Amino acid sequence: MPSIFSYQSAEVDWCEGNFERSAVIAEYYNTISNVSFFLLSPALLYLNRQYCQHRAVPLYFTSGLLILVGIFSMYFHMTLSYVGQLLDELSILWTLAVAYSFWYPQVYFPRFIKTRRHFYWLTGITTVISTLMSFVKPTLNAYALNCIAFHLLYLTRRELKKCNDKRVHRMAAVMVMWWVLAITSWISDRWLCWLWQAINFPYFHSFWHVLIALSLLYCCPLVIYFDVSYEMPSFKPKLEYWPSDSWPVVVPYVTLEEPHKQC
Numbered sequence: 001m002p003s004i005f006s007y008q009s010a011e012v013d014w015c016e017g018n019f020e021r022s023a024v025i026a027e028y029y030n031t032i033s034n035v036s037f038f039l040l041s042p043a044l045l046y047l048n049r050q051y052c053q054h055r056a057v058p059l060y061f062t063s064g065l066l067i068l069v070g071i072f073s074m075y076f077h078m079t080l081s082y083v084g085q086l087l088d089e090l091s092i093l094w095t096l097a098v099a100y101s102f103w104y105p106q107v108y109f110p111r112f113i114k115t116r117r118h119f120y121w122l123t124g125i126t127t128v129i130s131t132l133m134s135f136v137k138p139t140l141n142a143y144a145l146n147c148i149a150f151h152l153l154y155l156t157r158r159e160l161k162k163c164n165d166k167r168v169h170r171m172a173a174v175m176v177m178w179w180v181l182a183i184t185s186w187i188s189d190r191w192l193c194w195l196w197q198a199i200n201f202p203y204f205h206s207f208w209h210v211l212i213a214l215s216l217l218y219c220c221p222l223v224i225y226f227d228v229s230y231e232m233p234s235f236k237p238k239l240e241y242w243p244s245d246s247w248p249v250v251v252p253y254v255t256l257e258e259p260h261k262q263c
Helices: 026-031 037-045 047-056 056-079 082-103 116-133 136-159 168-192 193-198 204-229
Strands: 236-242 251-257
Touching: 026 056, 026 116, 026 204, 026 236, 037 251, 047 056, 047 193, 047 251, 056 082, 056 204, 082 116, 082 136, 082 204, 116 193, 136 168, 136 204, 168 193, 168 204, 168 236, 204 236
Parallel strands: none
Antiparallel strands: 236 251
16 A cells, blocks of 8 residues: 555646656646745735735735645645645645635624634634545545635625725736636646647646636735725725736735725
8 A cells, every 4th residue: 555645646636747857746837836826925925015014914824824835736746645635735725714714804704603713713613624524535625625716706796896996896807817717727627638638738737826826916915905994994905006007917915095985
């Protein structure tokens, strides 16, 4: 019986050919494409530094966990080991759990949850149970994690209904565009592998890594924008673009202004 740390001991194997470009890296492009997560976290921290001055813990925790997601995803695709697979998937699960714990608006709490502290406990218990369940059928973990995106899209839609800022709506639309491209790449790699291998282009899972990081680059400022509205009523969130509004490709971030006016 192979060790759970052994190369190719995972129950999941992606479309890219194994060990074609390196003797030690199983899926070369799926591995190196995770560099996008190492760029994402510093960008979020630097651009949203004004928010960090007032609410440092949520963004620092989430950014740190996103780096762990990149590290564990690199390890998984480099080895295709069982341990690597679980570390990859569980790091995503716990990153989502931390983000929900800090940023989920209190107006959407279940009726039996009265405080943020109680919500921490609910999120923690749910995540521990989900972690244990992930060992039952590891091949289903990635599908379950991707389904969480639909709840995030639902929350975004509800928040946009209360907001008249056209910049926010535009940023949400771009975020959804990147997510659609990302999930399309993920599904294509999973279900149309025979086609991509036939034309010698089995690299769509590596596209997924880059595209989902781009989606998060828009998603996180959007979450921060709404968080300021709920948790920092003395400030008005303002959406800005780096390097400037006039550039064709921009990165959004949030600044804080006074006084606060409801969006």
